Amino acid sequence: MSWLLPFLCGVGTSILSAWGVGGGTLLLLIMTLLLGVDQRTAQGINLLFFLPTAAAALVCHWRNGFLDRPTLKHAVPWAVIFALIGAWIATAVDVKILRKPFGVYLLASGVLMLWPRKEKTEPPPEDGSKKQNQ
Amino acid sequence: MDEKWRVRIAGAGAGLANGLFGGGGGMVFIPVMSRSSLKGQKLYATCVGIIFPVCAVSAAVYFWRAELSIQTALPYLLGGLVGGFAGGKLYGKVSAKWLKWIFAAFLFYGGVKYLL
Numbered sequence: 001m002s003w004l005l006p007f008l009c010g011v012g013t014s015i016l017s018a019w020g021v022g023g024g025t026l027l028l029l030i031m032t033l034l035l036g037v038d039q040r041t042a043q044g045i046n047l048l049f050f051l052p053t054a055a056a057a058l059v060c061h062w063r064n065g066f067l068d069r070p071t072l073k074h075a076v077p078w079a080v081i082f083a084l085i086g087a088w089i090a091t092a093v094d095v096k097i098l099r100k101p102f103g104v105y106l107l108a109s110g111v112l113m114l115w116p117r118k119e120k121t122e123p124p125p126e127d128g129s130k131k132q133n134q
Numbered sequence: 135m136d137e138k139w140r141v142r143i144a145g146a147g148a149g150l151a152n153g154l155f156g157g158g159g160g161m162v163f164i165p166v167m168s169r170s171s172l173k174g175q176k177l178y179a180t181c182v183g184i185i186f187p188v189c190a191v192s193a194a195v196y197f198w199r200a201e202l203s204i205q206t207a208l209p210y211l212l213g214g215l216v217g218g219f220a221g222g223k224l225y226g227k228v229s230a231k232w233l234k235w236i237f238a239a240f241l242f243y244g245g246v247k248y249l250l
Binding site: 027071 | 138141142143144145146147148149150151152153154155156157158159161163165167172175176177178179180182183184185186187188189190191192193195196197199200202203206207208209210211212213214215216217218220221222224225228233234235237238239240241242243244245246247249250
């Protein structure tokens with residue numbers, strides 16, 4: 001039965017993500033703070049967790065013409081190179097070193113989450129309605 | 135700031151944070167891009183388009199270097215699929231506004247716990 005709690009946590013965070021709450025950090029926090037998963041494993045699972053949902057959402061966004069090609073063209077190469085650097089650092093250094101920067105990052109995320117921004121309060125309806133068909 | 139460089143910096147910052155912390159790159163990308171001409175739904179959709187390859191390459195590095203076990207990950211991933219389906223079905227039927235506050239409180243709790 002050791003799979004049941006992780007499964008239920010996956011269900012819960014995924015429902016919340018579909019509603020625009022949580023994003024990438026909720027599952028990570030549940031794993032490390034509540035389920036006792038070690039930081040590095042939790043980060044890896046969190047990365048994998050995002051892929052199927054994002055792939056489904058991207059198909060919808062592509063069909064609806066919401067993907068901005070010039071932005072993708074300029075951002076993706078830089079994003080990928082720096083992601084490789086980040087992931088490399090995360091898997092090379094002692095995980096304890098990352099605890100404090102991660103703490104600051106969480107606090108900043110909390111502030112940004114509550115920061116009044118028009119777009120944040122209007123999650124795309126296409127995602128939610130079409131995800132069920134994926 | 136030149137639009138091209140704003141986009142590159144936003145992408146680089148999102149990639150670095152996402153690779154380093156295993157998620158949350160969008161929390162960097164969206165604020166940096168908030169003053170750009172890209173707005174609303176297009177901005178969020180494009181953000182997913184950037185975070186997707188970022189997560190894919192980062193996950194590959196974690197697999198390769200941190201020996202991530204697929205067996206440990208599987209229950210979460212299967213739960214995620216079920217939850218995505220259920221979340222889509224229930225979309226708009228529940229107010230997510232108060233959930234956002236609970237999540238923010240959880241982020242603050244987590245942040246303090248990591249810093250102490």
